[in-house]
Amino acid sequence: MPKAAYFHIPFCVNICHYCDFNKVFLKGQPVMEYLACMDTEMERTIQKFPYEKMDTLFIGGGTPTALSAEQLDIFLAAVARHFPVSDVKEYTVEANPEQTTKEKLEVLKKHGVNRLSIGAQAFQPSLLKELGRTHHAGHVEQTVSEAKAIGIDNLSIDLMFGLPGQTMDMFKETIAAALALNVPHISSYSLQVEPKTIFYIRSQKGDLKLPPQELEAEMFEYLMTELERNGYHQYEISNFAKPGYESLHNLQYWDNNEYYGIGAGAHSYMNGVRRVNAGPLKKYMNLVQENGFPYTEENKLTEAERMEEELFMGLRKRKGISSRTFEARYGKPLCDVFGRQIEMLIDRGLLEKDGDWIRLTHSGILLGNEVFSEFISAV
Ligand code: SF4
Known part of the structure; x- marks a missing residue:
């Protein structure tokens, strides 16, 4: 029986050059209609696969903070109707630094969100530009300090390494900047060049110069050593936490437990069956409107x-x-x-x-x- 639920908000204000997640440009999308479909999917899913107690909720994307404060308010109220947050131990929202305004943070806080996962990735303007990110380091510092000020202090920062143009000194500078934020959780992944991304197209044309493998391995070694030295325990290959701040939601995946997955392209694991929701927005909404369930794949595990x-x-x-x-x-x-x-x-x-x-x-x-x-x- 699931004790965790993931919700997918597929809208992004811009498209990052490395990203193969299920996402669409926000502009011109039927956001309210999509959120209403998620509400329906939550209702139907819980009717069919009831839970006893929910431990963790995680809203990811896409970019949840691309929603307006009003849209976030409506959506989080719908989540709370189906998953009473008073029981929940950890409630995370992924936050893009440039869109996480004070007003949105207040809405998150009001609905019981107690953890943010902030996409920092790097702290050098040249690397952020290369990645197609539209924030700068100041946005990350501002989001962290505003979140702490309203009492959301379980904060995680995402960093990347093995990036085109990234030197060892740049990565050291990134780690130092992340440590200076004094957040209790850091995730760091090496760049994977995935099909259907801008980086993939560039690499096919021979126009993407990545650091050599030895340098990438050196960065990973540095990451592990430096974070451990600063009191972060590497509790998973790519995740580091101060004691008591391990991600309870992600541990549900690594412990191979069941979970709900709501929204376009979301994956779920319920009653021993792994399911994949339709990814394209229109297809997802049509399926939910027709029968409440947007599954395009169901696989009963042996x-x-x-x-x-x-x-x-x-x-x-x-x-x-x-x-x-x-x-x-x-x-x-x-x-x-x-x-x-x-x-x-x-x-x-x-x-x-x-x-x-x-x-x-x-x-x-x-x-x-x-x-x-x-x-x-x-x-
Ligand atoms: S990395 Fe995040 S913000 Fe960038 S395009 Fe992908 S989902 Fe959107």
Whole structure:
């Protein structure tokens, strides 16, 4: 039964050059009609797949803060009707710094939002321009200080590395700027050039110069060392938190638990079935208006698939996975199912055992995808 819900707001004011998320230009879109469809989807979903208690809510995108304060107010009131926020431990909204006004922050606060995930990415004007971002460092500082001032202090900053034109000194400067914000959570991902993005088109033309792999690895090493040195625990490969500020919502994914996914292109996992909602706005709205459910894919997981997911999601966490928890969930000892793969990865120095726990070593963190691929189609 889900204890987490994700809501997708697909509107963006501009399109970033690296982005392959499900999103559309805000201008001219039927925003209110879309929000009404999300309201319907929430109602129908909960009727069909009821929950007992919701622990986390997460509004992402696209850009939730691209909505006006009034639209946010209407949408968050709809969320609260279906998911009473008094029970919720963590309620996150993704915030783009240049659109997060004081008025919008007040609306978020009023509806019980207690965490912001702020897309900073980098602190150099040249890199932000290269990424197609329209904010500047001052916007990030302003959002952080205004959020803290109204009592939302569970703040996360997103950073990127391995960017075109990014030097080691620039990345060091970015980390220093992020640390100076004194926020309790930092996420940092390396750039992936995904199909159908501006960066992809440029790379096909040979017009995208990325830092060499060794430099990207050096940046990742620096990130891990510098954040640990400043009191941030690396609780997942790309996520660092001060004690008590780990993202409870994302931990639901890595713990392989069920969750609702509401909105265009959202994914969900309910009653052992993974579903994907229609991505294009019009198709999503038509499906919801016709029958309340916008699914375009439904995949009932086999036990083997669930066990494989348990491994490659769970091993993303620094504490790893517990053999006892695995056996309690699946009724089989972990070593009976994945013993061969685990021993081989231990021999290669990529996994380690610590009592009941199996986790990535330092080398395993650097080669995470190689480790996870060993568990795909392994049963
Ligand atoms: S990165 Fe975020 S703001 Fe930029 S286009 Fe993608 S969803 Fe929109």
